[in-house]
Amino acid sequence: MHGEQRSADTRQVIIMGAGPAGLTAGYVLSKAGVGVTVLEADPEKVGGISRTETYRGYRFDIGGHRFFSKSAEIEQLWTELLGDELLDCQRLSRIYYGNKFYDYPLKAMNAFLNLGPHETMRCILSYARARAFPVKxxxxxxxWVTNQFGDRLYRTFFKTYTEKVWGISTRELSADWAAQRIKGLNFTSAVKSALIPQRVSSDGHQGVIKTLIDTFRYPRFGPGQMWERARDRILETGQAVKMGERIVRVRHAAGRVIAITTLNKRGGTQEYTGDDFISSLPIRELIAAFDPAPPASVIAAAQALRYRDYLTVALILRRQDVFPDNWIYIHDPTVQMGRIQNYKNWSPAMVPDPATTCLGLEYFCFEGDGLWTSDDRDLIALGTRELASIGLGNPQEVIDGTVVRMPKAYPVYDDTYKLHLATIRAYLAEAAQNLHLAGRNGMHKYNNQDHSMMTALLDARNIIAGRQVYDVWRVNTDAEYHEQAGIDELAEDRAVPLIPSHA
Ligand SMILES: Cc1cc2nc3c(=O)[nH]c(=O)nc-3n(C[C@H](O)[C@H](O)[C@H](O)COP(=O)(O)OP(=O)(O)OC[C@H]3O[C@@H](n4cnc5c(N)ncnc54)[C@H](O)[C@@H]3O)c2cc1C
Incomplete structure (x- = not known):
């Protein structure tokens, strides 16, 4: 890591949240000799959405966390933290739709055989129609997507899965999301990549030849291992990571945050003062904690930000090999699950007994809806049934299961979020000049680990410099970044595949 050297710095930075953003900021600042206190609501686990869950020795993610980045600096930071504990993984994934498995990334022959000549022709005609009469x-x-691919392909490979993930119609989702996540991808590039055998490309950072989309890194014991290591490094420098401390109040005056109050696991409260503050808390939660309360318009804007929640049903099967993929996207509308992960295919160390398999069945939901409030046993039964119905597992093989719920897994990009975000940012720029936002929900941005880390890294640098040198809002939106990324950008879309590709 360049530039951040240990010096006698008496400043204290309070960091809210011990996910990738909070721990990256904590790590960088503590290395630079700045005093750091990281406050985390969870009583035990660091890593936030990128943590590793454990059940009877079986480890699993919230989803599946690929480690790759366009930023050499972030890749280097991962190496610095975990070294040999980071495995190189070869990606294997497919799409299940209409009783068929489509290779993902698409392969021309496989797609053609699955769709059949009649449907293939309809897709081509529908694409031609979209090109001739695009929506202005x-x-x-x-x-946005229909313009790029035509209506037929959009319905086959995009609509059902996207609506599962977001829980709202694709007409209600902002085109911004697609523009941010899949810019550069269109019918021609997708067909080209499906027809032409895999072409290798340089990652441009270390001169290593690889396709970013097909190879990624993954910690031997899951993503949480990375964040446990980051926590340990912060502690080794004598700084603090405090668990079970839920931030409930952000006291501010004269344009600055003065102190943070937490509610701890024993029900007591504690106040932390600091010079600078970094928040990776969901913006809605952060604004609700502001004291004095912001103007009504700002509170309303924060309340209007929406999130998509998520749960995973981890099923343990007594079978050595269930399927070879890392994960399978379940576009099929006949089941509620959106994706299945097979964790031993990410790292064999994720299962304690190689004769068994742990699958993570992913369900996208809203906190409080029917899925979210279902009894765990019912969810395990649902997962077992759905697994059997798509032919991937026999109910008799399921020997155990557990459920993990993750609120606010996705910040929703609806058609008003930008407006609300602008209102909140304008307020914070005046009322909390020493407060730095970072991360995914912390910026209400569809940031992955690498982006979340980069925002935190830049916040830390701004704090070290004592002025705003970097604009963290440019991370993951920068036009130049997208152009360089080209269709590789799709690879960063962990949640929603479209017509897949590889550069
Ligand atoms: C299903 C799924 C799959 C994903 N796959 C990938 C992938 O393959 N690769 C990738 O790079 N990224 C992936 N991501 C994204 C990745 O999980 C996030 O980018 C990353 O975890 C965001 O880090 P963060 O620190 O900003 O926030 P979080 O991970 O949300 O961490 C925030 C922390 O703040 C804490 N907190 C919240 N409120 C309070 C409070 N009031 N007081 C104290 N603490 C609080 C939380 O407990 C949490 O620990 C995926 C996400 C999902 C949902």
């Missing part, structure tokens, strides 16, 4: 200035996701 598309503002919602459906119009």
């Amino acid at each position: 200035n598309p503002t919602n996701l459906e119009d």
Whole structure:
């Protein structure tokens, strides 16, 4: 890591949240000799959405966390933290739709055989129609994607899965999301990549030849291992990571945050003062904790930010090999699950007994809805049934299971979020000049680990410099970044595949 050297710095930085953003900021600042206190609501686990869950020796993620980045600096930071504990993984994944498995990334022959000549022709004609009569200035996701691919392909490979993930119609989702996540991808590039055998490309950072989309890194014991190591490094420098401390109040005056109050696991409260503050808390939660309360318009804007929640049903099967993929996208509308992970295919160390398999069945939901409030036993039964119905597991093989719920897994990009975010940012720029936002929900941005870390890294650098040198809002939106990324950008879309590709 360049630039951040240990010096006699008397400043204290309070960091809210011990996910990738909070721990990256903590790590960088503590290395630079700045005093750091990281406050985390969870009583035990660091890593936030990127933590590793454990059940009877079986380890699993919230989803599946690929480690790759366009940023050489972030890749280097991962290496610095975990070294040989980071495995190189070869990606294998497919799409299940209409009783068929499609290779993902798509392969021409496989797609053709699955779709059949009649449907293939309809897809091509529908694409031609979309090119001839595109929707002018598309503002919602459906119009944006249909313009790129035509209506038929959009319905086959995009609509059902996207609606599972977001829980709202693709007409309600902002075109921004597609523009941010899949810029550069269109019918021609997708067909080209499906027809032409895999071409290797340089990652441009270390001169290593690889396709970013097909190879990624993964900690031997899951993503949480990375964040446990980051926590340990912060502690080794004598700084603090405090668990079970839920931030409930952000006291501010004269344009600055003065102190943070937490509610701890024993029900007591504690106040922390600091010079600078970094928040990776969901913005809605952060604004609700502001004292004095912000103007009504700012509170309303924060309340209007929406999130998509998530749960995973981990099923343990007494079978050595269930399927070879790391994960399978379940586009099929006949089941509720959206994706299945097979964790031993990420790292064999994720299962304690190689004769068994742990699958993570992913369900996208809203906190409080029917899925979210279902009894765990019912969810395990649902997962077992759905697994059997798509032919991937026999109910008799399921020997155990557990459920993990993750609120606010996705910040929702609806058609008003930008407006609300602008209102909140304008307020914070005046009322909390020493507060730095970072991360995914911390910025209400569809940031992956690498982006979340980069925002935190830049916040830390701004704090070290004592002025705003970097604009963290440019991370993961920078036009230049997208151009360089080209269709590789799709690889960063962990949640929603479209017509897949590899550069
Ligand atoms: C299903 C799924 C799959 C994903 N796959 C990938 C992938 O393959 N690769 C990748 O790079 N990224 C992936 N991501 C994204 C990745 O999980 C996030 O980018 C990353 O975890 C965001 O880090 P963060 O620190 O900003 O936030 P979080 O991980 O949300 O951490 C925030 C922390 O703040 C804490 N907190 C919240 N409120 C309070 C409070 N009031 N007081 C104190 N603490 C609080 C939380 O407990 C949490 O620990 C995936 C995400 C999902 C949902």
